[in-house]
Amino acid sequence: ASANIGVVGLAVMGSNLARNLASREGNTVAVYNRSREKTDHLLSEHPEAGFIPAFSYEEFAASLSKPRTAIVMVKAGRPTDAVIDALVEVFEPGDIIVDGGNAYFPDTIRREKAVRETGINFVGAGISGGEEGALTGPSIMPGGSDESWVTLGPILRSIAAVAEGEPCVTHVGHDGAGHFVKMVHNGIEYADMQLIAEAYDLIRRGTGKTPAEIADVFSEWNTGELESYLIEITAEVLRQVDAETGEPLVDVILDQAGAKGTGAWTVQTALSLGVPVSGIAEATFARSLSSHPEQRAAAAGLPGPAEDFHVDDADAFIEDVRLALFASKIIAYSQGFDEIRAGAAEYGWSIDLGAISKIWRGGCIIRAQFLNRIADAYAEQADLPVLAAAPYFADALTRGQDAWRRVVVAATQAGIPSPAFSSSLAYYDGIRAERLPAALIQGQRDFFGAHTYKRIDKEGTFHTQWSGDRTEIEAEDTH
Ligand code: NBP
Numbered sequence: 001a002s003a004n005i006g007v008v009g010l011a012v013m014g015s016n017l018a019r020n021l022a023s024r025e026g027n028t029v030a031v032y033n034r035s036r037e038k039t040d041h042l043l044s045e046h047p048e049a050g051f052i053p054a055f056s057y058e059e060f061a062a063s064l065s066k067p068r069t070a071i072v073m074v075k076a077g078r079p080t081d082a083v084i085d086a087l088v089e090v091f092e093p094g095d096i097i098v099d100g101g102n103a104y105f106p107d108t109i110r111r112e113k114a115v116r117e118t119g120i121n122f123v124g125a126g127i128s129g130g131e132e133g134a135l136t137g138p139s140i141m142p143g144g145s146d147e148s149w150v151t152l153g154p155i156l157r158s159i160a161a162v163a164e165g166e167p168c169v170t171h172v173g174h175d176g177a178g179h180f181v182k183m184v185h186n187g188i189e190y191a192d193m194q195l196i197a198e199a200y201d202l203i204r205r206g207t208g209k210t211p212a213e214i215a216d217v218f219s220e221w222n223t224g225e226l227e228s229y230l231i232e233i234t235a236e237v238l239r240q241v242d243a244e245t246g247e248p249l250v251d252v253i254l255d256q257a258g259a260k261g262t263g264a265w266t267v268q269t270a271l272s273l274g275v276p277v278s279g280i281a282e283a284t285f286a287r288s289l290s291s292h293p294e295q296r297a298a299a300a301g302l303p304g305p306a307e308d309f310h311v312d313d314a315d316a317f318i319e320d321v322r323l324a325l326f327a328s329k330i331i332a333y334s335q336g337f338d339e340i341r342a343g344a345a346e347y348g349w350s351i352d353l354g355a356i357s358k359i360w361r362g363g364c365i366i367r368a369q370f371l372n373r374i375a376d377a378y379a380e381q382a383d384l385p386v387l388a389a390a391p392y393f394a395d396a397l398t399r400g401q402d403a404w405r406r407v408v409v410a411a412t413q414a415g416i417p418s419p420a421f422s423s424s425l426a427y428y429d430g431i432r433a434e435r436l437p438a439a440l441i442q443g444q445r446d447f448f449g450a451h452t453y454k455r456i457d458k459e460g461t462f463h464t465q466w467s468g469d470r471t472e473i474e475a476e477d478t479h
Contacts (some may be wrong), residue, residue, distance in 0.1 A: 003030035003063050005155050006070040008083055009101075010038040014073030016044065016134035017100065017127070017159070022049035024158040032060040034074075061090035067151055068095040071125075076101045084111060084122070093119025096148045100127045104265055105176035105183060109142065109347070114177040121148035126182020128364035129161065137161035139363035140169040141185070141356075143178030143349075161363025164372075168359040180269075180343050181356055184336050187266025187280040189230075189247070189365050191332035192261075194283035194420040196234050199325045202407065205416055207314040209359045211248035215239040219319055225396070226326055228368030257287035266339065273342040278427050279332035282419035309414035317410075323403035327393030328424035330396060333374065334388035335427070355376030386431065397428065404428075450475075 002131050004026070007018040010033040022029045033039045034053040039053050054060035061068060068091055072083050080101055087097050097120060099108065108124030109392045115122035123144030123466035127134065129339040142152065149171045165215040172178045196218075203214055215238035221463055222231045240249040263284040270277040290296075311317040337353055357374035361367055377390035383408040388397065408425050411418040430436065452475045455462060 006030035006064050008032050008072045009074035010042050012131050013134050017041045020135050020159045030063040036285040056092045057086045071098045071100045073100050076103050088118055090250035091120050098123045098125050100125050102181050105179040108176035108179045121145050123148050124179040126178050133363050137363050139359050141172050141181045143172055143175055162200045163362030168362040170355045170359050175349045179347040183265050184339050186262035188336040190263040190283040192230050193281040194286050195328050198418045198421050199321050202321055206311040206317055211238040211250050256291045259287050270339050270406040275339045275342045277335040278423040279420050282423045286419050304415035320403035320407050323400035324407035327397050327400035327404045328421050330393045331427050337387050
């Protein structure tokens with residue numbers, strides 16, 4: 001027994017994570033993969049890592065010092081269950097099994113409960129940053145017990161990305177909290193990407209600039225408050241020229257966006273929690289819409305606006321789009337953090353929202369300067385009801401709202417779909433409204449279903465006898 005950490009599953013993510021672990025002072029890494037070839041390959045390619053190979057689960061367990069700690073990096077779903085079951089057989093109480101794959105958080109809650117009964121610790125850890133991040137430093141979102149964190153904390157801190165001197169990992173909360181937060185991270189990523197795509201589309205169709213020229217706009221934006229990994233890579237993608245045709249690559253890529261499901265999970269979960277994540281939902285739906293070529297072909301003949309879209313002052317328009325993008329981004333993040341807040345309340349997790357924004361500053365796809373402002377807002381007030389109303393963000397929304405409205409109006413008039421821009425603006429106007437037509441909805445519900453309503457001027461629950469003389473009575477029940 002001489003390894004302090006083990007990795008099971010040596011496909012691209014697992015082998016990169018194993019190499020990352022091995023490269024850090026103090027770690028000796030045991031490795032195991034179901035089929036022998038991947039283990040042999042990793043060992044021959046990276047003799048410098050000093051891996052301790054195992055070719056059975058028994059050998060793997062024997063090569064680990066106690067408490068045994070293993071990170072599982074296999075395909076999500078059944079393969080993960082199969083590996084956990086096998087490890088439970090060879091591990092002992094106090095040992096730690098970490099699932100670093102992309103598990104759906106209810107699965108993590110279920111697995112944690114089952115494994116805990118054996119006395120073994122189970123930790124679901126969201127790991128963001130793809131292959132590159134796994135190798136050089138990901139953002140890590142571990143859940144699980146406090147006991148497991150004592151052993152796991154230093155190991156994960158050793159391999160995580162570092163942002164402003166701090167490792168991008170924190171003990172998020174118990175059982176499924178880590179995978180929940182990773183899920184919302186991906187949902188926010190969907191919204192951020194959609195917003196950037198809408199900004200590009202509006203600028204291109206409004207000003208006639210080429211993708212390469214728009215790349216320069218994004219590079220410029222990347223020096224200011226929008227500074228982020230996603231803006232940076234957007235410029236790179238837009239600048240890329242297709243070797244075969246000489247066209248901008250973005251013009252030869254099929255316009256049907258794929259998805260692996262984490263955006264949908266974020267939205268489904270938000271629906272059951274009753275949290276309006278409209279930006280994430282629209283971003284997820286926009287990908288679905290793009291991926292139905294038969295419907296798009298059938299609808300292609302439907303009319304758009306009579307006049308062509310052209311803006312007179314390109315620079316002013318681009319500045320409006322920048323402000324609209326920042327305002328919409330604030331809303332998307334505000335909604336995402338709202339979902340984490342609601343999830344924590346529902347599942348009994350104690351999640352430090354400021355700490356979450358900090359561990360997203362490095363390693364992950366949504367890494368950005370902006371996340372410091374979120375951390376500041378929660379440092380100022382830990383129980384913020386809504387992030388968008390915190391002073392820094394309220395100020396940015398105040399600065400941006402006129403431009404935001406102009407952009408949404410222009411997009412609507414030009415017939416350019418901007419679901420994420422416009423739904424974010426609708427959310428903003430909804431959340432800040434003094435009164436909402438929800439009052440009318442309550443009246444309608446009372447009319448057809450006797451669902452009752454409350455009044456603004458006195459306590460109690462009321463019902464109007466719609467099918468009778470329409471007098472109001474005090475009601476007992478709220479349906
Ligand atoms: P894959 O998701 O492609 O999984 C392949 C690995 O699973 C191989 O090691 C394979 O072993 C193993 N495996 C399977 Br399949 N069934 C198994 C079973 N019944 N028992 C034991 N092992 C089994 O690998 P990946 O792309 O490296 O991703 C690993 C995890 O990390 C996934 O959950 C993924 O969602 C997550 N993730 C991926 C990324 C990314 O950018 N790719 C980013 C973040 C998270 P074999 O060699 O014997 O077939």
